[in-house]
């Protein structure tokens with residue numbers, strides 16, 4: 056019997072109706088699919104019959120007894136750390152550089168790096184992911200809400216994001232401390248030149264949530280406050296505004312005009 060490993064964020068799902076619902080919401084019919092953390096194959100078993108090509112990454116080799124039998128049904132499985140994988144190379148090898156959909160009941164300790172790897176990988180078109188409810192709330196949050204932060208702005212800049220459903224902690228074995236949520240992101244086209252300025256600008260704006268935009272920008276970019284006052288005035292903005300009050304569209308506009 057496999058014993059769940061806390062260090063790998065192992066919380067397994069077993070409810071068949073829930074698993075089928077997640078896979079159906081992910082729209083994987085006849086699509087190329089990457090799954091991270093198949094575990095005992097809970098989602099994998101329902102994806103396999105409908106996917107076009109299917110590659111899964113699992114760090115825990117002791118789950119082989121559950122996953123290896125799926126190889127003859129068409130699954131390609133890579134044992135190792137997904138974060139160390141050369142994803143672009145794998146997409147070339149396994150999917151002939153075609154578009155890929157991502158799915159994963161993610162290990163919570165590495166949600167952010169996995170998310171950023173997904174965002175950076177051009178060939179990944181969509182991702183359906185289980186994340187901690189708190190993280191999911193941030194991803195869909197709007198300005199002036201308590202949960203609105205840099206993650207909200209970045210995710211909503213790169214993708215259309217949808218909160219699919221909440222999954223209560225008692226659906227997992229072993230049970231985690233908090234509830235989860237399934238989030239679906241679908242990539243939007245972005246302009247490389249805008250992105251180059253937008254990402255550091257947003258990160259700087261939110262450096263310290265309670266500080267004003269002026270203070271955060273001035274500290275991060277090492278610029279006189281007077282110059283930033285001038286910039287904000289030119290853009291008809293309140294000098295005391297905080298990042299949490301600024302919409303994604305306004306961030307795009309500001310970062311495009313940001314002269315520093």
Ligand code: SAM
Pocket residue numbers: 063064065066067068069091092093094095096097098112113114115135136137138159160161162163165
């Ligand atoms: N998909 C299964 C389910 O829904 O029951 C398991 C989900 S469990 C929350 C997370 C899975 O990710 C575990 O199987 C764990 O071993 C695997 N994992 C953790 N860190 C990983 C990494 N860096 N790369 C690949 N898989 C990882």
